[in-house]
Amino acid sequence: MKKIFSAIFIFLFFINISFSQNEDFRKEIDILHYTINLNITDFQNKEISGNTVVQLSPRKKDLKSIKLELYKLIIDSVFVFNQKISDFSYNGEIIEIPYLHKNSEGECCTKVTVYYHGHPREDLAWGGFFFTDSSAYNMGVGMETDPQSFGRAWFPCIDDFEEKASFDINITVPEKYKAVCSGVLISEKKNPDGTHIFSWQLKQDVPTYLVSVAVAEYDEIKSVYESITKRKIPVSLYIYPEDRANAEFSFQNLNKALRTFENDFGEYVWDRVGYVEVPFTSGAMEHVCNIAYPEYAVDSTLFRETLMAHELSHHWFGNLVTCKTPEDMWLNEGWATYCEALFKEQVYGKKAFKEFMRENHVKVLTQAHVFDNGYRAVYGIPHDYTYGTTVYDKGADVAHTIRGYIDNDSLFFDALTAYIKKFSYKTASTYEFKDFISSYTGINLDDFFDTWVFTEGFPHFSISNFTVSKSGKQYLCEFTVNQRVKARDFFGNKNDVNLYFIDENINIIKKKITMSGMSQKYVFLFDEKPQTVFVDPEEKIADATVDNYQIFTDTANYDFPFTDFSILITKLKGKAAVQSTINHISPVNGENQDYEISKEKYWDIKGAAKGKFSAEGTFYANSDEQNLGVEFEDLVLMYRPDESEKFSPLDAEQYQYDAVQGIFIIRNLKFGQYVIATEK
Secondary structure, three states, X not given: OHHHHHHHHHHHHHHHHHHHHHHHHHHOEEEEEEEEEEEEEEOOOOEEEEEEEEEEEEOOOOOOEEEEEOOOOEEEEEEEOOEEEOOOEEOOOEEEEEOOOOOXXXXXXXXXXXXXXXXXXXXXXXXXXXXXXXXXXXXXXXXXXXXXXXXXXXXXXXOOOOOEEEEEEEEEEOOOOEEEEXXXXXXXXXXXXXXXXXXXXXXXXXXXXXXXXXXXXXXXXXXXXXXXXXXXXEEEEEEOHHHHHHHHHHOOOHHHHHHHHHHXXXXXXXXXXXXXXXXXXXXXXXXXOOEEXXXXXXXXXXXXXXXXXXXXXXXXXXXXXXXXXXXXXXXXXXXXXXXXXXXXXXHHOHHHHHHHHHHHHHHHHHOHHHHOOOOOOOOOOOHHHOOOHHHHHHHHHHHHHHHXXXXXXXXXXXXHHHHHHHOOOEEEOHHHHHHHHHHXXXXXXXXXXXXXXXXXXXXXXXXXXXXXXXXXXXXXXXXXXXXXXXXXXXXXXXXXXXXXXXXXXXXXXXXXXXEOOOEEEEEEEEOOOEEEEEEOOOOOOOOOEEEEEEEEOOOEEEEEOOOOEEEEEEEEEEEEEEEEEEEOOOOOOOOOOOEEEEEEEEEEEEEEEEEEEEEEEEEEEEHHHHOOOOOHHXXXXXXXXXXXXXXXXXXXXXXXXXOOEEEEEEOOOOOEEEXXXXXX
């Protein structure tokens, strides 16, 4: 065993050395500019050919060689300045070029030209370079590659998130075709053989994964957007001719998305707003000024306009400020996903925003751990899940919870605008983001990040021991706020929890408490008697619950979205407030000798009414989700007034949809806790 352990140790030791060396070469030179000159006319063989000129400066003295990345293409020749280099090496991934020009550290600049050709590769999972019979295009990341930046699929480069440079891109294409690239179009030239050269320029420094080319027969839909500083920004949609009318409809809210993100994060700084249609079947890619947009989304509907907004928002989160490492990817993708919600909020209102965030949060609670093979923190995500559900959707949950924690929209958006300005054209780590937002707002975010960013799973906040007694002319309200945990052992500190107390007249009295650890007791005095208390009523915390509340002034049939509960108010002479919360955690004190209680979820149906009130409640249940090992017909709905008591079975009406799902209807709804169970 010792020999086996020693062999493994030595192997890992050399792997680590190799990895370090592999990482180090990216730090040895500073790329200043790329000029990419490619011929993309060979659609039959699906090959590209040409050269890339790399302008660079050494970052260290006595640099022995220059290493550039190029993935599985054929190198024809290499030049340093105008001198042909014959003793370079290439292993299919890294070109190593002897460096004989002894300029001093930081001197500008060495020019390396690499001539190459071949069939560029697709990534095994997502991204890379694609050919069809009538188009060629890249998607700038490769989700299986390491690092995931995948500019090396079509030009030699230093290929990570940190190294940024400007670009000139000159693409030769067949007659009638257009080459659409990042930046702005400088010129179009017709060659004697009928081919065309499209020359594009991107003046701003960006990482290699954000640079793109797309070649096809395109129509261009042009417009001009006036920025918040009155700058005229050209907008161009390069679309297949047959999809032109579809695109005009599907992109009708593009300017509203631009205005939303400018108002929230500062001016759009790039020289062009651009989308290019591609025959990709699995999403889009946020290339600077030239978003690769799938043809299935150009469909004459608004169904996928959040995808349009998501990719556009990367021009702030990702393109302008880039995550420093793959482990920081939530700064790119989590915030871009949250920007979809902000777009919804601006264009369709607060209700649409809340519904988007509820749906997103349900996905996080029920699917992220399945898709990502376990409950994970948004920071420090393993390579295989860099572009997983945790990063995107839980990242959006965390962004939303930061907004609630700062609890001042003006300060929140001002801080993000200042952050983006501070780190423009640079990279930022999660720690740098935390420290900057803390400094700008004056709110220490250390405990918040420990709870929401650096720890897997979820906290859960609830109220127990709620009592009200007379105290002179006032009412003394005593209660305990509890923090429980789902898929984690860590109890967060300095948690802000908003509470709505509902008094006898159904007035709302707003309070905010800060609690740490497992539980804390609180005492408040009220002029009017509180009937109940709603926890996080405005849904500012992405904990292990999904909830929403509603005020009623008449009979109503209302579905509480994404909580698997609806209410039919059959009698109301006065006013009522109801909150439905589905808790994605096992109930406290849930043991029962006769019934197996679900450990997956339970309901808190809280409410108060002034005047006569009666209602029916409908609870949706799926036996697979309850993890009780039975079909729907064997499920039972149980009830208790609060967690101090035991659950008891209800005589509920049961209607089955199929073998695993259906509903329970309670004709005389009582406020309290409900749970699904099965007889032992």
